[in-house]
Amino acid sequence: MQRAIRKTSIEIKNVPKKNHETKEDLVNMVLCLSKITNTKIQTSDIKDIFRTQGKKDITKNTPIVVELGSTLTKTDLLKNCKSFNIKNKDKLQAKHLGLTSSENTPIYVSEQLTAKGARLHFLARDLIKSKSFKFCWTSYGRVYVRRDEGSPVITIKNEAQVHHLMQGA
Known part of the structure; x- marks a missing residue:
């Protein structure tokens, strides 16, 4: 909503x-x-x-x-x-x-993102800075990341997912 x-x-x-x-x-x-x-x-x-x-x-x-x-x-x-x-x-x-x-x-x-969306975007941008992800963007209020040009797009749904991606990268 x-x-x-x-x-x-x-x-x-x-x-x-x-x-x-x-x-x-x-x-x-x-x-x-x-x-x-x-x-x-x-x-x-x-x-x-x-x-x-x-x-x-x-x-x-x-x-x-x-x-x-x-x-x-x-x-x-x-x-x-x-x-x-x-x-x-x-x-x-x-x-x-x-x-x-x-x-x-x-x-x-x-x-304009929701408070949760803005937080997820902030964390996802950290993922880009610190690990092997190359792209981070928002579209229609959702946050997305991608490792490189050929890799699949990942929709960021929660903070735990970002932390999991940080460990796995």
Whole structure:
């Protein structure tokens, strides 16, 4: 159910926070992102947009959550952001969102995961760093890993599975 709620949402991470930031500012950032990545997104495609609350430090660059009108739009945007980063040496940065301060700050666009999904993705990325797995990604709220190009895709379902893969690798 948690995954279903988030199926049209993305997160934009590490975006420098502006003073007195408004929803219009956030919408404009997404429209700039869609323009630079050649994704057709209009204001009407954005159902909701907000910056998540941080713990206590209000200067922290907390993620921006964007709820889009459809999973097709979300998938398009994610695919085009990934493609942009592959094609350009100058990967996505704050300046691509129309920001002029801290413009070289790298930004990251990903699907919004549940707390459990985010934890599994974090652990799976550790698996990539420490063992013989080469790929780790998320799709439709699920976390996947793969040893190399020819090996089968493994769906990560729980933390115990990640620990088991660490022992076996």
